[in-house]
Amino acid sequence: AQKITQTQPGMFVQEKEAVTLDCTYDTSDQSYGLFWYKQPSSGEMIFLIYQGSYDEQNATEGRYSLNFQKARKSANLVISASQLGDSAMYFCAMREVSYNFNKFYFGSGTKLNVKP
Amino acid sequence: SQTIHQWPATLVQPVGSPLSLECTVEGTSNPNLYWYRQAAGRGLQLLFYSVGIGQISSEVPQNLSASRPQDRQFILSSKKLLLSDSGFYLCAWTRLLGSSLGYTFGSGTRLTVV
Numbered sequence: 001a002q003k004i005t006q007t008q009p010g011m012f013v014q015e016k017e018a019v020t021l022d023c024t025y026d027t028s029d030q031s032y033g034l035f036w037y038k039q040p041s042s043g044e045m046i047f048l049i050y051q052g053s054y055d056e057q058n059a060t061e062g063r064y065s066l067n068f069q070k071a072r073k074s075a076n077l078v079i080s081a082s083q084l085g086d087s088a089m090y091f092c093a094m095r096e097v098s099y100n101f102n103k104f105y106f107g108s109g110t111k112l113n114v115k116p
Numbered sequence: 117s118q119t120i121h122q123w124p125a126t127l128v129q130p131v132g133s134p135l136s137l138e139c140t141v142e143g144t145s146n147p148n149l150y151w152y153r154q155a156a157g158r159g160l161q162l163l164f165y166s167v168g169i170g171q172i173s174s175e176v177p178q179n180l181s182a183s184r185p186q187d188r189q190f191i192l193s194s195k196k197l198l199l200s201d202s203g204f205y206l207c208a209w210t211r212l213l214g215s216s217l218g219y220t221f222g223s224g225t226r227l228t229v230v
Contacts, residue, residue, distance in 0.1 A: 035218045043204055045221040091159065095218065101167050102148050102210045104219060108159040 002026065004092050006107035013082045014115050020067070021077040021110045023092030029053075033095040034075040036066065039109070040088040048090075051075060082114045118143035122207045122222030129229055135180075135194040137225050139207030142188065147209040149190040150219070151182055154204040166190060202229045 005024045013019040025034065036048040051059045051066045059066040063083075067076040079086055092107040122139045129135060141147050151163040162175045164182035172182050179198050183191045190207060207222040 033218070037219075043206075043224045043226065045206065045208075045219070045224075047218055047220075050218060093218070101165065103165075104150075104162075104210075106160045111157075 003105035004094055004107035006092055006110050008110045009108070010111040010113070012113050012115055013079075015084060016081055018078060018080045019082055019112065021079070021090050021092075021112065023075045023077065023107060025073050025075060025092075025094045025105075027073075027094060027096060029096050031097065034066065034068070035093040035095065035104075036064070036075075036077045037091045037093060038086075038088045039091065045091075049077065079112075084114050084116060087112060087114045118209075118211070118220065120207065120209055120220055120222045122225060124225060125223065127225060127227045129197050129227065131199055131229055132196045135192070135197050135201070135227070137192040137205055137207075137227075139190045139192075139222055140188055141190075141209050144209070144211055145187060147188065147211060149184065150208045150210075151190065151192050152206045152208065154206065156203070160206065164192070197229045199229050202227055 003026050007022055032053045034051040038046040038048050049059050049061045049064045049066050051068045058068050063080045065078045067078055089109045089111050091109045094105050096103050119142045149166045152160045153163055154160050163180060164172055164174055166172050166184045169184055169187055179201060180192060180194050205225045205227060208219040210219055
């Protein structure tokens with residue numbers, strides 16, 4: 001089974017509007033971490049936001065927030081007030097700790113296009 | 117501060133030629149190190165990871181190999197490249213187990229095998 005599922009291969013959003021990128025995960029661990037990364041066309045991977053499995057509050061970082069619904073195993077990224085520079089690929093990832101090793105699983109990504 | 121260096125940024129190699137990509141981390145010790153490959157428009161595929169010097173684990177059997185000759189150096193190699201080895205290669209590291217900092221990625225190497 002897929003550990004991380006991103007069901008939206010591509011999305012469009014109007015500039016200044018909010019957009020939600022979906023992510024569901026699958027794990028039997030109690031302790032895990034959820035991450036979102038942005039990859040612009042240059043290829044670099046940029047860390048956006050982190051949510052720990054024990055965190056009760058949804059994580060927020062500026063215009064980014066993570067809608068964490070533990071029972072549903074979902075960790076959707078919400079970008080408020082979209083900007084043209086937000087056009088990029090977005091990857092959801094989950095970290096499990098295996099023995100002495102951080103193991104990450106990535107989704108297939110969502111390509112976001114922000115329209116002027 | 118911790119930094120990660122990956123080179124070269126771009127590489128065009130003929131089929132059958134060898135490959136060596138290097139990644140080094142500064143400002144930390146005993147990091148977990150990773151090599152990922154990303155095909156065009158696709159997600160990240162974990163190739164190798166290392167928890168210490170000389171300790172390499174392979175996730176996907178393939179034409180590539182990895183080595184960790186020093187604590188903060190991770191090398192991806194191939195003796196003979198295939199067309200299917202083309203892609204974007206990313207090196208990454210993490211520090212502490214369970215850290216909220218996640219991965220720090222290198223800037224990537226775009227490999228085209230012709």
